[in-house]
Amino acid sequence: xxxxxxxxxxxxxxxxxTAVVVAAVGPALWMESxxxxxxxxxLEGPSxxxxxxxxxxxxxxxxxxxVGARPSVVxxxxxxxxxxxxxxxxxxVVGSVGGLADQVAMRVADVLFAFPGLLLAMAVMAVVGxxxxxxxxxxxxxxxxxxxxxARASALAVRREQYVEAAEALGASRWRIVARHVAPNAMxxxxxxxxxxxxxxxxxxxxxxxxxxxIQPPVPSWGNMLSEGRQFMEIAPWNAIAPGLAIALxxxxxxxxGDGLQELLDPRMRPEGL
Amino acid sequence: xxxxxxxxLALALVASGWAVQAGPAPVRFTLGVDQEVVGLDxxxxxxxxxxxxxxxxxxxxxxxxxxxxxxxxxxxxxETPDARTYVFRLRRGVRFHSGAELTSEDVxxxxxxxxxxxxxxxxxxxxxxxxxxxxPDRYTVRIRLRHPLASLLSGLASGNLAIVEKAAVLQHGNxxxxxxxxxxxxxxxxxxxxxxxLVRNPRYFRRGLPRxxxxxFRVIPDQASLLAGVRSGALxxxxxxxxxxxxxxxxxxGVVVLQKPGINLRIFxxxxxRPPFQNPAVRYALSxxxxxxxxxxxxxxxxxxxxxxVPASVRTYALPVSQFPSYRRDVARARRMLAEAGYPNxxxxxxxxxxTYEGGIAVxxxxxxxxxxxxxxxxxxxxxxxxxxxxxxxxxxxxxxELRGGDPDPDRxxxxxxHSTGAVNNFLFKDEAVDRLLERGRVNLDPERRKPxxxxxxxxxxxxxxxxxxxxxxxxxxxxxAVRGFRLVGNGSLYYLEEVQK
Numbered sequence: 001x002x003x004x005x006x007x008x009x010x011x012x013x014x015x016x017x018t019a020v021v022v023a024a025v026g027p028a029l030w031m032e033s034x035x036x037x038x039x040x041x042x043l044e045g046p047s048x049x050x051x052x053x054x055x056x057x058x059x060x061x062x063x064x065x066x067v068g069a070r071p072s073v074v075x076x077x078x079x080x081x082x083x084x085x086x087x088x089x090x091x092x093v094v095g096s097v098g099g100l101a102d103q104v105a106m107r108v109a110d111v112l113f114a115f116p117g118l119l120l121a122m123a124v125m126a127v128v129g130x131x132x133x134x135x136x137x138x139x140x141x142x143x144x145x146x147x148x149x150x151a152r153a154s155a156l157a158v159r160r161e162q163y164v165e166a167a168e169a170l171g172a173s174r175w176r177i178v179a180r181h182v183a184p185n186a187m188x189x190x191x192x193x194x195x196x197x198x199x200x201x202x203x204x205x206x207x208x209x210x211x212x213x214x215i216q217p218p219v220p221s222w223g224n225m226l227s228e229g230r231q232f233m234e235i236a237p238w239n240a241i242a243p244g245l246a247i248a249l250x251x252x253x254x255x256x257x258g259d260g261l262q263e264l265l266d267p268r269m270r271p272e273g274l
Numbered sequence: 275x276x277x278x279x280x281x282x283l284a285l286a287l288v289a290s291g292w293a294v295q296a297g298p299a300p301v302r303f304t305l306g307v308d309q310e311v312v313g314l315d316x317x318x319x320x321x322x323x324x325x326x327x328x329x330x331x332x333x334x335x336x337x338x339x340x341x342x343x344x345x346x347x348x349x350x351x352x353e354t355p356d357a358r359t360y361v362f363r364l365r366r367g368v369r370f371h372s373g374a375e376l377t378s379e380d381v382x383x384x385x386x387x388x389x390x391x392x393x394x395x396x397x398x399x400x401x402x403x404x405x406x407x408x409x410p411d412r413y414t415v416r417i418r419l420r421h422p423l424a425s426l427l428s429g430l431a432s433g434n435l436a437i438v439e440k441a442a443v444l445q446h447g448n449x450x451x452x453x454x455x456x457x458x459x460x461x462x463x464x465x466x467x468x469x470x471x472l473v474r475n476p477r478y479f480r481r482g483l484p485r486x487x488x489x490x491f492r493v494i495p496d497q498a499s500l501l502a503g504v505r506s507g508a509l510x511x512x513x514x515x516x517x518x519x520x521x522x523x524x525x526x527x528g529v530v531v532l533q534k535p536g537i538n539l540r541i542f543x544x545x546x547x548r549p550p551f552q553n554p555a556v557r558y559a560l561s562x563x564x565x566x567x568x569x570x571x572x573x574x575x576x577x578x579x580x581x582x583x584v585p586a587s588v589r590t591y592a593l594p595v596s597q598f599p600s601y602r603r604d605v606a607r608a609r610r611m612l613a614e615a616g617y618p619n620x621x622x623x624x625x626x627x628x629x630t631y632e633g634g635i636a637v638x639x640x641x642x643x644x645x646x647x648x649x650x651x652x653x654x655x656x657x658x659x660x661x662x663x664x665x666x667x668x669x670x671x672x673x674x675x676e677l678r679g680g681d682p683d684p685d686r687x688x689x690x691x692x693h694s695t696g697a698v699n700n701f702l703f704k705d706e707a708v709d710r711l712l713e714r715g716r717v718n719l720d721p722e723r724r725k726p727x728x729x730x731x732x733x734x735x736x737x738x739x740x741x742x743x744x745x746x747x748x749x750x751x752x753x754x755x756a757v758r759g760f761r762l763v764g765n766g767s768l769y770y771l772e773e774v775q776k
Binding site: 233 | 497516519522565567568571573575638639654658
């Protein structure tokens with residue numbers, strides 16, 4: 001990997017790490033409350049007391065931004081975690097065993113793929129009702145087919161490798177082959193998919209909260225902060241800029257990290273030919 | 275030399291164009307609105323956006339002026355020989371857009387069409403005390419009532435009571451896509467979701483009006499774009515209902531902002547059949563828990579007036595809010611009252627709200643924060659408009675943030691809302707004393723005798739609190755400085771566009 005690409009990957013990793021740390025300890029970093037309304041301080045600009053200004057209700061935007069990191073990160077990792085677990089397991093198994101199971105699983109994936117991800121998520125959220133847990137599960141469901149396809153394709157390729165044939169010749173059981181030989185060797189593309197999926201999930205969480213289907217007020221999330229701040233774009237732009245930048249930055253971080261991982265793990269993109 | 279010839283040629287072209295057109299280009303007044311209308315039949319529509327178009331296309335027997343007093347419209351004068359009879363004398367020579375003359379037959383037909391249950395007119399409940407409509411001659415209409423109703427004229431001034439041309443309805447079935455009115459403008463062109471063009475009615479009965487040749491309604495859903503349209507001159511006027519955009523408009527030198535407290539009332543409703551809200555003491559305690567000024571400052575950016583049960587803009591009847599003790603926030607008292615009612619540690623509840631009307635969610639958030647201070651933990655249920663209406667109809671809510679269409683006559687607003695048999699009493703509120711006052715207020719025709727009745731009723735409603743009454747939002751129009759002659763009526767109506775000049 002050329003040095004500047006390596007550098008960018010590190011930056012991406014640092015941004016992601018920061019987001020995770022903020023999500024974990026966010027509210028402790030700034031003493032103002034994210035929920036207290038102060039009618040005497042409506043839509044104030046940045047100041048020492050409120051470095052990012054205040055919102056329509058006089059709430060401190062910095063603390064809201066810090067608290068709002070949590071749903072973004074929790075939903076991103078939770079949803080992608082669910083999708084990885086479910087998608088990869090099913091993908092590797094059906095890719096290895098083939099046959100009817102493979103056909104059925106892929107047709108189900110096709111059905112889920114037929115809907116644009118966000119639209120599907122909106123429809124399901126509207127039915128199950130907004131909550132953090134539902135966001136994680138619904139986005140997990142929406143991203144599962146991607147992981148199924150990636151894992152299955154990878155498993156199909158690995159299955160024809162000589163070491164798999166050798167294991168078969170030695171009389172290893174089908175499940176042992178899947179678990180010990182196919183799965184570990186099919187993981188590289190899944191890792192890349194995880195980092196890309198994370199950036200998509202951050203965006204999806206923001207979008208759903210923006211539309212009122214995600215995190216419910218008064219609990220802040222970057223999506224609902226952007227949604228509320230948008231109408232003050234001209235008279236108090238800091239309301240929309242802060243959450244907007246935070247979303248953009250974290251998505252960029254995940255993407256840089258993903259690109260770096262892809263180069264590291266994909267033999268075709270490795271010029272040294274390891 | 276060549277330039278001179280070209281200039282002369284251009285001048286000649288302009289001059290000839292002038293001559294052919296025989297007069298200046300038509301004066302067009304362009305109005306930006308944020309919603310398209312679904313239909314134009316005045317007896318059927320319910321949306322605020324539809325009424326704003328109908329204001330220019332139709333007339334009613336009477337209308338409200340900008341002081342919210344009844345004034346003649348198609349009826350030149352009226353008398354009430356007894357409390358159950360109204361006799362209207364129509365203006366003579368009023369013509370429909372088709373050219374036919376308006377007669378008492380059209381008035382009778384219009385009223386009966388609204389009264390016919392098959393029409394499903396929202397206006398039916400406003401005038402269903404009418405027993406019969408008679409037409410002694412071409413220009414006289416006599417209405418007989420089952421019982422006296424003080425708010426009859428107010429009902430007749432409603433947009434749903436527009437007078438339509440009988441022959442047109444018989445021909446077209448309904449008037450959703452065609453116009454059969456007497457209004458100052460006539461429908462010329464309608465491209466849904468884009469624009470609607472109205473042209474001046476040359477036979478309009480108010481002499482010399484309208485003063486512009488065309489009115490164009492442009493549908494622009496985004497509020498900031500509406501303001502941008504007025505700033506750039508693409509629009510002459512725009513209706514704005516988002517506080518942040520009003521703030522912005524007031525900072526701009528190139529636009530004029532007209533504001534007036536409107537007639538709609540923001541309320542926080544209780545389902546009075548669900549615990550703990552069946553207990554009036556709990557509801558009244560919450561009245562002390564909220565700070566209405568803070569709600570106005572945050573959710574409406576100050577562009578609203580704190581109000582009791584009668585919209586504060588109706589000066590004749592509305593009690594000053596200083597007369598309601600619970601309008602001064604008192605957290606300690608609210609806690610004490612909750613404790614006495616059996617809730618020393620507060621309780622949990624849910625607030626249903628929808629983003630459709632500006633500010634609803636913001637109001638819910640402030641109330642949520644204020645209730646937390648007295649130990650009441652409220653969860654927001656943000657739902658889309660269809661679900662909101664559905665839950666409203668089914669009374670499926672603990673509490674709800676609502677914007678109610680008010681009326682200058684207290685009977686019209688309060689009876690249907692708070693009488694135990696009221697059509698829009700979705701609080702399921704039943705209170706004998708309230709019912710009695712509502713019934714007394716509507717049969718008394720003398721405003722001086724009605725005032726004490728409604729004063730008592732307002733105090734009672736604040737205490738029994740089927741809802742917490744919050745405020746009336748301002749009505750806001752943003753205009754180009756060159757626009758003259760426009761006035762806000764105060765109930766949202768735009769009929770003074772007939773007097774506008776630019």
